[in-house]
Amino acid sequence: MKLLFKKAFVLLMTHYAHMLEYRAEIFLWALSGCLPLILMGVWIEASQSGDFALDSLQFARYFFAVFLVRQLTTVWVIWDFEREVVEGHLSFRLLQPIDPVWHHVARHISEKFTRLPMILLFILLFFWLYPKAIWIPNVINLFYFAVAVILAFSVRFIVQYTFSMFSFWTERANAIEQFWFLFYIFLSGMIAPLDVFPPLVREILFWTPFPYFVYFPAALLTDLPVNFIEGSLIIIGWGVIFFFVNRWLWRRGLKHYSGMGA
Template identity: 65%
Template sequence: MPQGAIRYILQRLTQQVKVFLSVYYAHMVEYRAELLLWVLSGSLPLILMGVWAEAAQSGEFGRSPLDFVRYFLAVFLVRQFTVVWVIWDFEREVVEGKLSFRLLQPIDPGWHHFAGHFAERFARMPFAAILIGLFFWLYPDAFWIPSVTDVALFLLATAMAFVLRFIMQYTFAMLSFWMERANAIEQFWFLFYLFLSGLIAPIEVFPPILQTLVQWTPFPYMIAFPANLLIGEPTDIWRGFGVTLIWIGLFWGLNRWLWRRGLRRYSGMGA
């Protein structure tokens, strides 16, 4: 392919991505009050931080109270960048027949949802920054400056965690072609995510055998792995990124298989 043609394709693709994100960003900014509530709803790690910091004073958990404070602040940050709700939107589109309009467009409907989620990260940043500033005002001793390497690894791990979380939930959303309440699967799956991701407790406080088993599941790489990278805790970086990529690939393959089969079922119902 000529170099000029490649440049033209890249320019067109870049322009389409910019338009997509700008449209969904404008849509998200319209609901500032709702965004604030979403940010506050993700403040559970800041609540648990006080509980674990108090418990750490006994010296039985291998981390100091200050370590727990920084860990749960990092967890809060990861949660702000990885929250996903695609299953509820997609389920509504299938049940109400709105997916038919998406199928008329020359782009996979999933990219609409992905663009909406991605743009929403930027819309909630100001609210999250205010909460972080308030946090450091209340806990000045917890302030630290991570290294450039830690920040870069954290951003990469968080981006991959968001992709994994999105693909997982979008895969469960495909079950909407066969059932009216696919979100029930997500709610059940969320229980494992809640307890095994490091959201309510660091993985290091689990029994050793459970730690070994959890490391091969997708859950700790959606919260604990990027959080530990940010605060500089010893972490197996290669295993973290490798296992994350494996799970992304597995869910992506399952997603495409369910999409093809579900789309035939959806069309067969008269859509």
Template identity: 35%
Template sequence: MKTAIPTPSHPSRLSEALAALGAALRAYPTLLRIYWARTLEYRVQILIWILSGAVPLVMLAVWLSIAQEGPVGSFDAGTFVGYYLAAIFLRRMTGIWIIWDLDRDIRTGGLSARLLRPLHPLHYDLARTLASRPLQALLVGPPIALALYLYPGPQLDLSLINLLRVAAATFMAMLLEFFFQYAIGLTAFWTSQAVAFHEVWFFIKALGSGYVIPLALMPEGIQQLLRWTPFPLVLSFPLEMLLGRLPPERIALGFAGQGLWLALAIALVALLWRLGIRRYEAFGA
């Protein structure tokens, strides 16, 4: 079924779309305050969840033992420390965990109640995600900053312009994660394996994003292949920028890639939602 494109002959549709967008934007400050308060109620659980992400620390110990005999490629011991400690922080800033809630609500019919709210359910999930970032930064940032300060060797580009670029790239990476995971969650309209799809996505992303192994240490052929995927953009891109390892042209290409993949992810979510909600309502959920 073709969707009509708003034209001057359809001003009402365009005005309705703009009004809906304006209403959503006006609601975000309130949603962020609500979900920030809710996040503070579960700060202990969040701390335990943060401490459970030990994969980078394990890999750091492995690489440090290897680096004792000399640099590995362009990485020495100090570079490995800076890389993996920064990876822990950036992972906390970009990680999204909404797949289970979305999958449960669709399969059990809980989505019906959410559809009665004034905004699209996606806005509530996005606001909850955004509201959790400051607390995670406060819990993870200071100990990592202290470790980087005390350990000799890590080199980070902490110039103001680079920190602003890293912040922008990290925010874009979080949005990429959010919309791709939301798209995976929406497959629950058709299958009970949405969470299994996410586990496959997470495994590939852990390897392809540089979370487990720095991409610079992978074979050149694999590096070239990964550049055509969104995986390096959700972690490796802001991480290597923070380490000062990216030339200006690579930074520009990275932001362009994030923008293109984000547009694709948003379009995919819109398509899956439109098709899935018809199926959901048809079955009277």
């Protein structure tokens, strides 16, 4: 077990050092995730002239929480894996005594740590522009939020990594992710909180994985009414489904793989 933790630490530190070389690029990635802060202004303005389930202060806090969730759950594994398969670099990964997925996991986690100072900067800027939105979540909500973010990131990673398995059969596997992303944008709560959706639509959505990628953790942080236990079980269930599909596609894909050196 000690050796396992040592290997994991070395892998994380290696990718973290690599990420530090691209801090300017990571800053641009973080900046590109500011769409929720733009939408916040739109919904705050709309709430002042319409009848919505949330008031302007709740909209401000919600979209701020969405911004945090988006920064902490960004996933791009499909583009890296697709390039490895197409260019034959996966062959070298397969020669190593660990599953190639752990390189991608370490890369994503280390990128989150590199992004933290930038997230802190955006937090300070937000509260400077919207001082009325300052609030201190209670410890329980913070714990629920942390767990929900970890689950959201884990399942998003598994889903996208599952889609990346199609790289064994096509050079444009990322097109699947782009199609999935359309549903993610509109159904996850990133464009609008699910509280403004019709009740029937909201009930149906809660059985899909999309709300748990954004809305669920954001609602927990801002104390909107959601069931933590039920939501966690549903997202874990989707994660398990995609995990088994992923392993099945991985075994089939390796037999089909014909990259350089394979």
